[in-house]
Amino acid sequence: MTTDSTDGRARGDDAHEAAAMPPSYPPRSAPGPERAQQGSVGGRTATSRGGWFRETLTVMVSALILSVLIKTFLAQAFYIPSGSMENTLELGDRVMVNKLAPGPFELDRGDIVVFVDPGDWLGELPPDTRPAWQRTATQVLTWIGLLPQDAGHHLIKRIIGTGGDTVECCDAQGRLMVNGEPIDEPYLKPGTEPSEMEFSVTVPEDHVWLMGDNRSNSADSRAHLGDPGGGSVPVKNIVGRAFVVLWPADRITLLDNPEKTFAHVPEPSP
Incomplete structure (x- = not known):
């Protein structure tokens, strides 16, 4: 009985201790909200910069090609x-x-x-x-x-x-x-x-x-x-x-x- 009671008390104490210890928040294995948000903003900034550069380059090249075509065939x-x-x-x-x-x-x-x-x-x-x-x-x-x-x-x-x-x-x-x-x-x-x-x-x-x-x-x-x-x-x-x-x-x-x-x-x- 004692063994059982001890075992029972031991089991009860473990459960009490587990309940008393709050889980870690946020979990260490997952990035926090601030980190996730910062990473997302940084990604969008880099992407937008790359898109702006490509768009500007496309416009400039198109304008130069159009200028050459106009000068060659239409007006100068x-x-x-x-x-x-x-x-x-x-x-x-x-x-x-x-x-x-x-x-x-x-x-x-x-x-x-x-x-x-x-x-x-x-x-x-x-x-x-x-x-x-x-x-x-x-x-x-x-x-x-x-x-x-x-x-x-x-x-x-x-x-x-x-x-x-x-x-x-x-x-x-x-x-x-x-x-x-x-x-x-x-x-x-x-x-x-x-x-x-x-x-x-x-x-x-x-x-x-x-x-x-x-x-x-x-x-x-x-x-x-x-x-x-x-x-x-x-x-x-x-x-x-x-x-x-x-x-x-x-x-x-x-x-x-x-x-x-x-x-x-x-x-x-x-």
């Missing part, structure tokens, strides 16, 4: 390096050029176009004395489309005649004639004559006859009558049609075609 900015198109365009202007003309859009008389030098119009270009890193950075930014194309081997003039047209100077009033029809040119720089030299040319097919608006300061098609094509420029050399002045801000304007100037010009004889 150019810098005006001379006064041959005054007062329509002034030295230092930045213009945007539509590269879909020629192409889906046709070129018309009166359009202002940027074209690649067809051969010695510019002569030998002066050497670029800038540091190599600056030249490289400029080339990269220009290729991307973030900087306007500088002069280089490009020129900008106005189309006066297209393939098959006969352009000549001048009638009794000193006006140019296209296909025998005299034209009034409101875009000429004030005080400038339509031409100070007489000429008569028939523009070959797939060529254009180009002249600057500042006729007394423009080495245009007239200065290259002895060149192949008689001063006319192949259409394939045209980069595109200038349609807006982008900079400086006080000169932002659309470059409209003066359709009235050529409205009465007949089509060339076959």
Whole structure:
């Protein structure tokens, strides 16, 4: 009995002691609420940072690709390096050029176009004395489309005649004639004559006859009558049609075609 009572008392004491000892809280094997919360916040922060970086990188790469595509196929900015198109365009202007003309859009008389030098119009270009890193950075930014194309081997003039047209100077009033029809040119720089030299040319097919608006300061098609094509420029050399002045801000304007100037010009004889 004693043994049983002792055993019973022993069992009773153990139970009392077990009840008196509170369980550890939180359990040592499990992380506490604060630790779990801190770990979760840290994880979300790292994830959000990674997502932000990927999103920013994606946007930047997409913007660069879009800029290159636009510059290559749709439009490109150019810098005006001379006064041959005054007062329509002034030295230092930045213009945007539509590269879909020629192409889906046709070129018309009166359009202002940027074209690649067809051969010695510019002569030998002066050497670029800038540091190599600056030249490289400029080339990269220009290729991307973030900087306007500088002069280089490009020129900008106005189309006066297209393939098959006969352009000549001048009638009794000193006006140019296209296909025998005299034209009034409101875009000429004030005080400038339509031409100070007489000429008569028939523009070959797939060529254009180009002249600057500042006729007394423009080495245009007239200065290259002895060149192949008689001063006319192949259409394939045209980069595109200038349609807006982008900079400086006080000169932002659309470059409209003066359709009235050529409205009465007949089509060339076959």
